[in-house]
Amino acid sequence: xxxxxxxxxxxxxxxxxxxxxxxxxxxxxxxxxxxxxxxxxxxxxxxxxxxxxxxxxxxxxxxxxxxxxxxxxxxxxxxxxxxxxxxxxxxxxxxxxxxxxxxxxxxxxxxxxxxxxxxxxxxxxxxxxxxxxxxxxxxxxxxxxxxxxxxxxxxxxxxxxxxxxxxxxxxxxxxxxxxxxxxxxxxxxxxxxxxxxxxxxxxxxxxxxxxxxxxxxxxxxxxxxxxxxxxxxxxxxxxxxxxxxxxxxxxxxxxxxxxxxxxxxxxxxxxxxxxxxxxxxxxxx
Amino acid sequence: xxxxxxxxxxxxxxxxxxxxxxxxxxxxxxxxxxxxxxxxxxxxxxxxxxxxxxxxxxxxxxxxxxxxxxxxxxxxxxxxxxxxxxxxxxxxxxxxxxxxxxxxxxxxxxxxxxxxxxxxxxxxxxxxxxxxxxxxxxxxxxxxxxxxxxxxxxxxxxxxxxx
Numbered sequence: 001x002x003x004x005x006x007x008x009x010x011x012x013x014x015x016x017x018x019x020x021x022x023x024x025x026x027x028x029x030x031x032x033x034x035x036x037x038x039x040x041x042x043x044x045x046x047x048x049x050x051x052x053x054x055x056x057x058x059x060x061x062x063x064x065x066x067x068x069x070x071x072x073x074x075x076x077x078x079x080x081x082x083x084x085x086x087x088x089x090x091x092x093x094x095x096x097x098x099x100x101x102x103x104x105x106x107x108x109x110x111x112x113x114x115x116x117x118x119x120x121x122x123x124x125x126x127x128x129x130x131x132x133x134x135x136x137x138x139x140x141x142x143x144x145x146x147x148x149x150x151x152x153x154x155x156x157x158x159x160x161x162x163x164x165x166x167x168x169x170x171x172x173x174x175x176x177x178x179x180x181x182x183x184x185x186x187x188x189x190x191x192x193x194x195x196x197x198x199x200x201x202x203x204x205x206x207x208x209x210x211x212x213x214x215x216x217x218x219x220x221x222x223x224x225x226x227x228x229x230x231x232x233x234x235x236x237x238x239x240x241x242x243x244x245x246x247x248x249x250x251x252x253x254x255x256x257x258x259x260x261x262x263x264x265x266x267x268x269x270x271x272x273x274x275x276x277x278x279x280x281x282x283x284x285x
Numbered sequence: 286x287x288x289x290x291x292x293x294x295x296x297x298x299x300x301x302x303x304x305x306x307x308x309x310x311x312x313x314x315x316x317x318x319x320x321x322x323x324x325x326x327x328x329x330x331x332x333x334x335x336x337x338x339x340x341x342x343x344x345x346x347x348x349x350x351x352x353x354x355x356x357x358x359x360x361x362x363x364x365x366x367x368x369x370x371x372x373x374x375x376x377x378x379x380x381x382x383x384x385x386x387x388x389x390x391x392x393x394x395x396x397x398x399x400x401x402x403x404x405x406x407x408x409x410x411x412x413x414x415x416x417x418x419x420x421x422x423x424x425x426x427x428x429x430x431x432x433x434x435x436x437x438x439x440x441x442x443x444x445x446x447x448x
Contacts, residue, residue, distance in 0.1 A: 003308045
């Protein structure tokens with residue numbers, strides 16, 4: 001259980017980091033952020049990068065600020081930064097509620113928001129948040145800056161649109177209006193373990209009916225995403241058991257479930273339905 | 286072998302000038318290079334928590350950080366918890382509540398809670414339980430550890446006006 005040898009680089013600026021990455025990505029160079037996924041993979045030798053470019057001392061990447069209608073989250077912002085609401089409205093409250101589900105306390109002290117997105121584990125909570133809120137993601141390389149929609153960013157299990165020479169420098173989440181409601185539900189066999197299914201509901205109730213519904217599902221498919229059919233079942237409806245059930249069933253029916261030896265497709269569908277239902281009840285409570 | 290680098294680690298206030306490969310985890314460096322074997326090696330992939338130490342006051346898994354990354358940080362291990370012969374309140378509580386059986390997980394639990402209390406000295410009972418879920422114990426069934434940590438947190442918080 002020892003990592004394979006690598007050469008260590010510790011850039012101080014983003015320019016230096018992307019310069020190193022441009023040179024070293026073709027030689028199996030990789031970015032090291034919080035290391036809570038990459039280092040276990042290296043200890044198991046599932047990953048054997050020849051060069052590690054440690055961005056933990058890169059200035060400016062610890063940015064966490066609400067500006068111009070978005071919450072800007074720099075590449076060094078750790079999960080634990082969200083224990084305290086990062087913003088005073090429902091977005092800050094939602095991120096604080098979701099953060100408590102990520103691994104365990106010491107993992108949250110090191111792991112980063114952007115690192116989680118770049119790693120693209122389907123069971124990652126932040127991936128679900130980014131997908132449900134349609135976050136904008138900022139990739140930087142020596143070639144310049146690209147802004148990606150989350151729906152274009154995630155491409156498959158641990159696969160993203162990020163190029164080998166790009167750093168995911170920032171994620172931008174839309175600040176939610178003060179009257180926005182949310183609900184989050186996750187199922188795993190042990191506290192802090194990987195999600196087997198999770199759902200995030202974000203909506204408004206206007207004049208007694210559901211408006212601007214977003215229902216995202218994660219941990220159940222190759223990538224987290226919004227479920228249009230479920231949102232359609234919610235839009236304009238009065239919150240009720242029947243409406244929650246209809247939306248949850250739409251989510252369960254329309255997903256393309258991951259299958260593994262412990263969780264067959266039908267079980268995963270039922271978990272998704274249950275999580276969607278719980279998230280919606282929470283949001284409308 | 287990759288090229289070794291010079292690294293100075295500051296552990297429990299004492300500098301250790303080391304020469305090691307970048308692939309050496311902080312855990313291995315603490316145990317093998319600094320000789321501080323109080324930090325235990327369990328799973329080596331961040332699951333068990335036996336290697337929990339404090340980096341600038343934050344509890345982290347020493348198996349998931351490279352020693353080179355810890356340069357410039359204040360590292361605290363279980364060896365730095367007692368003040369001379371005087372055990373830390375968390376350590377005393379572990380003894381009083383029979384929270385130690387084989388003792389393998391004990392340093393990790395101590396540093397976990399010591400670190401969390403630096404951030405949240407008024408941590409609530411439910412949040413404390415959630416934190417204790419970070420680490421594994423294979424002997425005690427956890428009840429002794431939970432009782433010890435609850436008692437120690439209450440004692441360290443203290444009644445208002447007393448020490």
